[in-house]
Amino acid sequence: MRGIYARKMNSVLGFILLMLLSGLYGEKILHRDKRYLVFPFQGTFKTVYSFAVPWKLGPKQEMGVGWNFQFQYALPNSTDVLTNYPPSISRETRDINDEVVLSDRKIFYDGVESMLDSRDINGRECLLRTICENQYYSHFDDESGLLGQILHVFLTPNSKEGPDPELDEIYSDAQKAGVFGADCSTAFPKCNMERSFFDTFAIFGQ
Numbered sequence: 001m002r003g004i005y006a007r008k009m010n011s012v013l014g015f016i017l018l019m020l021l022s023g024l025y026g027e028k029i030l031h032r033d034k035r036y037l038v039f040p041f042q043g044t045f046k047t048v049y050s051f052a053v054p055w056k057l058g059p060k061q062e063m064g065v066g067w068n069f070q071f072q073y074a075l076p077n078s079t080d081v082l083t084n085y086p087p088s089i090s091r092e093t094r095d096i097n098d099e100v101v102l103s104d105r106k107i108f109y110d111g112v113e114s115m116l117d118s119r120d121i122n123g124r125e126c127l128l129r130t131i132c133e134n135q136y137y138s139h140f141d142d143e144s145g146l147l148g149q150i151l152h153v154f155l156t157p158n159s160k161e162g163p164d165p166e167l168d169e170i171y172s173d174a175q176k177a178g179v180f181g182a183d184c185s186t187a188f189p190k191c192n193m194e195r196s197f198f199d200t201f202a203i204f205g206q
Contacts, residue, residue, distance in 0.1 A: 043075040103166040108154050122190050128174040129188040130197040131155050135178025137198060 052066040113123030134155040157164055157171040164171075177187050185191075 126191040131174040132178035132184035
């Protein structure tokens, strides 16, 4: 009996001691240094996304259009990489730049123009002509499937929501030229593409 009583008393005393310690240190803020996982022998983390669209051009003609998006990151081999952030991704700078968000069309147009410029093609002028032709061939998005509808949206700078504030007005002017039936090749003569964007990808059938 004494053994059972002693064990109960020890349990009660232990509980009381624990409560007293909690009261003494309950307001103390505990801190633990951040833990990091490093890879001393280096390494690479890679993610690849693919998007493919089949395209029926004729009775015996088909074409496939595909896009591959690859994201590749070097894994950290030192804690310095994890604690010393570049200014572009540091929290102090990121909080300020979060308010500056470019529109999808702005990014798309800049990318297309840069790609064409790298091939000795007047990127700005040819993109404007393509926007004009996109409106001139108003049946484009109806006859070319999902991809055609996506391109039609991107090539329409002045959508139902109004003009994109991130874009230069010259893109909206190109859209208006196509809506009013202007000759897009004449309106943008500096475009040095031999064929229009739509003829190149054989979107329109005979």
